[in-house]
Amino acid sequence: MNSQILELLHKYDKVGPRYTSYPTAPEWTSDFGLESWQKAAVASENDISLYFHIPFCRSACYYCACNIVISPNGALSEPYLMALQKEIKVIGKSLSPKRKVKQLHFGGGTPTYISEAQLKTLFEQINQNFNLDFAPDSEFSIEIDPRITTFLQLKLLRSLGFNRLSLGVQDFDAKVQVAVNRIQSFEMIAEMLDYCRELGFESINFDLIYGLPFQSPESFKETLNKVIKLNPDRIALFNYAHLPSLRPFQKAHIQEEFLPNTQQKIAIFLEALKSFSENDYEFIGMDHFSKKTDELCRARTTRSLHRNFQGYTTKAGLDLFGLGMTSISSISNIYTQNEKKLNRYIEHFESNKAGIPIEKGVLLTREDLLRRSIINKILCHGLVVFAEIEQEFDLNFEKHFATELLQLKDLELDGLIILRENQIEITYIGRVFLRNIAMIFDAYLQKGSQRLFSRTV
Numbered sequence: 001m002n003s004q005i006l007e008l009l010h011k012y013d014k015v016g017p018r019y020t021s022y023p024t025a026p027e028w029t030s031d032f033g034l035e036s037w038q039k040a041a042v043a044s045e046n047d048i049s050l051y052f053h054i055p056f057c058r059s060a061c062y063y064c065a066c067n068i069v070i071s072p073n074g075a076l077s078e079p080y081l082m083a084l085q086k087e088i089k090v091i092g093k094s095l096s097p098k099r100k101v102k103q104l105h106f107g108g109g110t111p112t113y114i115s116e117a118q119l120k121t122l123f124e125q126i127n128q129n130f131n132l133d134f135a136p137d138s139e140f141s142i143e144i145d146p147r148i149t150t151f152l153q154l155k156l157l158r159s160l161g162f163n164r165l166s167l168g169v170q171d172f173d174a175k176v177q178v179a180v181n182r183i184q185s186f187e188m189i190a191e192m193l194d195y196c197r198e199l200g201f202e203s204i205n206f207d208l209i210y211g212l213p214f215q216s217p218e219s220f221k222e223t224l225n226k227v228i229k230l231n232p233d234r235i236a237l238f239n240y241a242h243l244p245s246l247r248p249f250q251k252a253h254i255q256e257e258f259l260p261n262t263q264q265k266i267a268i269f270l271e272a273l274k275s276f277s278e279n280d281y282e283f284i285g286m287d288h289f290s291k292k293t294d295e296l297c298r299a300r301t302t303r304s305l306h307r308n309f310q311g312y313t314t315k316a317g318l319d320l321f322g323l324g325m326t327s328i329s330s331i332s333n334i335y336t337q338n339e340k341k342l343n344r345y346i347e348h349f350e351s352n353k354a355g356i357p358i359e360k361g362v363l364l365t366r367e368d369l370l371r372r373s374i375i376n377k378i379l380c381h382g383l384v385v386f387a388e389i390e391q392e393f394d395l396n397f398e399k400h401f402a403t404e405l406l407q408l409k410d411l412e413l414d415g416l417i418i419l420r421e422n423q424i425e426i427t428y429i430g431r432v433f434l435r436n437i438a439m440i441f442d443a444y445l446q447k448g449s450q451r452l453f454s455r456t457v
Contacts, residue, residue, distance in 0.1 A: 005273075020307065036334055045096070048103075049103035052122075057109055058070075111143055139314070154192075207238065236289075309322070387422060
């Protein structure tokens with residue numbers, strides 16, 4: 001199978017969206033009004049997913065493409081948290097208390113950059129303004145940096161109700177860690193992982209990155225062996241996107257000559273795919289793996305898996321409210337993104353402006369909703385049943401997507417999909433190329449939209 005995948009990886013190595021949304025963020029506009037957000041937020045009766053962006057980091061990881069603020073001494077965190085608490089109150093007052101918060105996520109940056117007291121105060125504000133559901137099936141998660149997260153913080157998070165963690169591991173090789181300015185030993189990760197399990201966190205994810213400077217198939221195999229030994233519940237294996245024209249840290253610190261070439265990156269990915277598959281991990285698709293006993297794997301089997309701005313999630317049908325600078329909301333038929341600049345976000349609330357600080361957004365058309373549904377089924381379920389789409393949108397699938405079905409013929413010849421009389425089925429090999437398959441149904445790409453995306457494989 002490896003030789004077959006190797007050939008296909010070369011053929012389908014293109015740039016394309018990651019489809020955490022459709023339409024993708026570059027298609028959103030700055031003239032999106034607050035009234036549209038308010039109308040959608042109030043009209044919906046769906047339960048809720050909350051995302052809180054804590055943008056601060058003590059130092060820069062040179063590969064990073066996130067919207068972050070480097071502040072070693074923590075001076076900027078207090079005015080930011082004050083603004084964030086005001087946003088919590090604004091949104092909380094807009095929503096019916098009957099709507100339960102079934103999912104909550106702290107991301108960044110480094111959420112554990114803030115102190116135990118700040119974490120506790122922030123969570124209390126959330127609990128006072130939203131109907132947090134502490135039922136066993138709710139998911140309260142946080143991203144942690146093992147280098148700065150304390151055991152006291154972990155104990156506090158667990159007592160507050162957090163039940164899932166994501167650890168930024170990236171690579172265990174010492175030379176790679178120095179090159180990307182993220183030094184953390186295997187022993188440090190192992191000790192923290194043991195304590196998290198002792199506290200009773202239900203699911204622990206590792207983030208890994210391939211394509212970093214000085215990585216090789218041989219060195220990354222050692223990282224894979226250590227990851228398997230630590231046995232996390234989920235693994236996200238991201239392809240490093242080298243975009244120095246957009247990422248100042250990459251431009252200043254990462255030299256292209258030290259990056260693995262395409263052949264080496266493909267070899268690294270194939271070794272990871274093999275290693276995880278042999279050690280009881282299911283390949284969910286794109287860059288995600290989970291233990292076969294994990295909820296993520298079960299959700300894919302039952303076709304209840306969903307995808308949003310945090311990646312794959314088991315909580316479909318929720319309205320996502322993003323709070324904090326650069327955070328994204330997905331409510332019914334709209335997407336919005338908050339101000340990306342720290343000073344503008346804080347100034348909005350210090351000057352008591354109305355509502356939330358929306359920088360851009362989009363109101364989805366019926367055609368957008370249709371194509372979003374199909375793309376989500378490709379990425380999450382590996383199956384598109386024509387009759388389900390026809391019933392939901394009152395159309396003839398084969399007639400409406402005649403052009404797309406013709407384009408899919410080439411993918412079928414390559415073994416990525418199986419075209420049946422009434423459905424599109426993604427093969428196991430096709431899971432590697434989900435972004436390429438989804439791109440067939442992207443009307444904005446069909447119109448020639450030229451955007452800067454990462455490579456698909």
